[in-house]
Amino acid sequence: MMKKTGLETMSIDDLWTLHERVSKVLSIRIASEKRELEKRLAYLNGGSAAIAREAELATRGVVEGKPRRKYPRVLPKYRNPSSPSETWSGRGKQPRWLVAAIKSGRKINDFKIEATGSSKAH
The missing domain is CATH 1.20.5 (Single alpha-helices involved in coiled-coils or other helix-helix interfaces)
Incomplete structure (x- = not known):
């Protein structure tokens, strides 16, 4: 018991x-x-x-004693003409809109964002 x-x-x-x-x-x-x-x-x-x-x-970005490195902002290089808010920097996986456009026969250069007037050469 x-x-x-x-x-x-x-x-x-x-x-x-x-x-x-x-x-x-x-x-x-x-x-x-x-x-x-x-x-x-x-x-x-x-x-x-x-x-x-x-x-x-x-x-997870946690290395003991070392903070995560800061990377510079990457500007977009490609823009979706039908939806200008959709952009891609050219890094990583291609966005769906770009993959679909390329499959339909368009070239990646058709979506390239042209350099604006902020060029370094005067």
Whole structure:
């Protein structure tokens, strides 16, 4: 038979204190267990677990000790004539409107934004 612990007769304050103590012990033990498992995983992977963690942080832009590099703004090079607010800088994947226009036989240069009067040569 199990011995009664008297939880039903304890006051709310006593129960809360017990809850806090149990939570603290659990968090310490879980953290310790996690560290041990990470050590074992790093050993089994030959150290590649630490590299994988660093790569994961880098993909989120969080490299320890290094802030993310600021990139200059890239101006658009191509514009959709039927919807002038749709532009593309020429980097990355081509937008759907451009892909559809090219498939219909138009050339990419048809959408090139002409340089305005802000040229450096006088």
